Amino acid sequence: MSVKFTVIVPVHNGEKYIDDLMGSVLCQVDEEEDNFEVILVENGSEDVTPAICDRYAEEYECVRALHFGPIGAYRARREGMRAASGDYLVFADVDDMVSDKLIDELTRYILFFNERGKRPDVILYNAATDDNRDKRMFGFEFEENKLYSDKTAFYKLMQLNDSLNALWNKAISSGLAARILEEESSSHEEKSFNHGEDLLQTAEILDKAGSIAYLDSILYYYRENNSGLTGGYHRDALENQVKAWSAFDEYAAKWSGDTYLGLIDERKTLTCCISVAKLIYSGIPGGDKKRDLAAILEDPFYRTYAAGKLPDWAPEESVFVHKLMMADKPMKELLASGRSFRFRQTIKGLIRRKK
Numbered sequence: 001m002s003v004k005f006t007v008i009v010p011v012h013n014g015e016k017y018i019d020d021l022m023g024s025v026l027c028q029v030d031e032e033e034d035n036f037e038v039i040l041v042e043n044g045s046e047d048v049t050p051a052i053c054d055r056y057a058e059e060y061e062c063v064r065a066l067h068f069g070p071i072g073a074y075r076a077r078r079e080g081m082r083a084a085s086g087d088y089l090v091f092a093d094v095d096d097m098v099s100d101k102l103i104d105e106l107t108r109y110i111l112f113f114n115e116r117g118k119r120p121d122v123i124l125y126n127a128a129t130d131d132n133r134d135k136r137m138f139g140f141e142f143e144e145n146k147l148y149s150d151k152t153a154f155y156k157l158m159q160l161n162d163s164l165n166a167l168w169n170k171a172i173s174s175g176l177a178a179r180i181l182e183e184e185s186s187s188h189e190e191k192s193f194n195h196g197e198d199l200l201q202t203a204e205i206l207d208k209a210g211s212i213a214y215l216d217s218i219l220y221y222y223r224e225n226n227s228g229l230t231g232g233y234h235r236d237a238l239e240n241q242v243k244a245w246s247a248f249d250e251y252a253a254k255w256s257g258d259t260y261l262g263l264i265d266e267r268k269t270l271t272c273c274i275s276v277a278k279l280i281y282s283g284i285p286g287g288d289k290k291r292d293l294a295a296i297l298e299d300p301f302y303r304t305y306a307a308g309k310l311p312d313w314a315p316e317e318s319v320f321v322h323k324l325m326m327a328d329k330p331m332k333e334l335l336a337s338g339r340s341f342r343f344r345q346t347i348k349g350l351i352r353r354k355k
Helices: 018-026 049-059 072-083 102-114 152-160 174-187 197-208 237-256 261-280 286-298 300-305 316-325 330-354
Strands: 005-011 036-043 063-068 088-091 122-129 170-173 212-222
Touching: 005 018, 005 072, 005 102, 018 036, 018 049, 036 049, 036 072, 049 063, 063 072, 072 088, 072 174, 072 197, 088 102, 088 174, 102 122, 102 212, 152 197, 152 237, 152 261, 170 174, 170 197, 174 197, 197 237, 237 261, 237 300, 261 286, 261 300, 261 316, 261 330, 286 300, 286 330, 316 330
Parallel strands: 005 036, 005 088, 036 063, 122 212
Antiparallel strands: 088 170, 122 170
16 A cells, blocks of 8 residues: 655745755655655745745646745645645655655654555654754654544644644644644635744644644654744734744633643743844844834734743743833833844854955
């Protein structure tokens, strides 16, 4: 029995990274077996990415390039799901890479369950950073070779921290994808945003999955990219996150009532810190920075959660920024920190150029 995979890649301004990703994917092509397809969902790029996507589609029969306007990462992934023909769908971001064992390992694992009359709706696997490929990013405690129909442990972890957020370390069955798309179609719900969309989509996947399996292998390599679609500062980031958290709250209430409400609120406080940090340490003009910061400080979501407790696992930068947010004059302290950071970055740049 063969298993066909669809690799879905939302692509926006990916000219610097797409060749690395596609190289890691296409090396797994089996010319004698139609074992996977790649769908590049190009959405509103402003560089030469559209042409690169078309080139791959012309050179490889297994690659399709779909072009949309700036529809956002959420809808880009959904358009990829609609176009997919694989038995399982795998997600990747254009600035990352996959293991050259991805397809073989997933095929082996799916066949392991199929031989026992089982079919996982979701296969969760581990990942590593590209600069440390042997170290697992996530300390998942799920068992291998076990099919979880009771999803309580996954629901709990989804609410405790962000280790399950990403879509790029999950394969989902075509049946689960069809159920998700059918419900979306019947509700006439359309979301177009980039920030927090992985939180929302993963929550929906877990909620609708009939069963989940964990494969304890590193099959994905994550690269930090602050210039990407969700990296760096974007004016609509906090607004997008508010939408995502609002929808997530409904899932959390369904799964656990208010059991983890306090911990979820801590994560919302972290969201406020990250939004502020990306703004104040960005390179946008000072006047724009002051205007946007004033808007964030007055945002109802920010006013509700900014002063809350941070998660114990919050990054050091967020802890530092949170202290500035709690100052008597937060606007002054935050802008001063931003200026100091930009000054140091400028000096470092000058030193590098002299070398």
